Amino acid sequence: MAYDPPPELGAMSLLEIAEAARARRLPPVEEWSPARTVDSRMRIAADGTWFHDGSPIRRPAMVRAFASLLMREGDGAYYLVTPQVRQSIAVEDAAFLAVDCRADGDALAFRLNTDELVLAGPENPLRAEGDPDLPAIYLSVRRGCEARLDRSTWLQLADMALGEDGALTVSSQGATFDLVPA
Incomplete structure (x- = not known):
């Protein structure tokens, strides 16, 4: 097949x-x-x-x-x-890698290294870990598994997040995610 x-x-x-x-x-x-x-x-x-x-x-x-x-x-x-x-x-880290990202309307879509497509939102939230100067961003995929955003995907997302107020947040399907670790 x-x-x-x-x-x-x-x-x-x-x-x-x-x-x-x-x-x-x-x-x-x-x-x-x-x-x-x-x-x-x-x-x-x-x-x-x-x-x-x-x-x-x-x-x-x-x-x-x-x-x-x-x-x-x-x-x-x-x-x-x-x-x-x-x-x-x-x-070792996350089960998947997010290798591409695209904003469309009120949603963020991600492609994983397995060719799966995932829409970020309340069911698939983003979370930031690590150091605020070099964060690791994770996307919930399914069954407790996550995808870590690779560097180029993180940069795509950061470009989308940079607002006039300097905050690094993104929204998708009604949910807002902070891209800076707490």
Whole structure:
């Protein structure tokens, strides 16, 4: 089965972005409660690279498939969940990277390193961590997982945020987010 990535964010309207995000069919991981837990021998590096047994996973389709099974528990542990087993996976920073951003009307749309599209808002908030001079911005994606904005996406967002009053805030779908860590 061929994979057709979504078009570039700049070529899509807000409605098209919202429809693409809604149309993504994900496995019902939340409904599965496997009794067995094993180590997947996988990790996600801070730069978004997925590894298995120390070797990078070079097939984007495999990364997308694994990402669709990913969830984060309340204690911060990450798992790949199937109906039969949940497999622990090490995550160095965030499970995903936000690699592009676009403002359209009252919404901010992000493309992840897995080609997923996410609209920031009350269900997918942005949060700032770290040092005010060099913040790390995270976007809630799903199932407790987040995407860290890469440098170019952070700069795109900062350009959008710079207001006349000097505040670094952005709004999306009725929610306002401060881009400076508290």
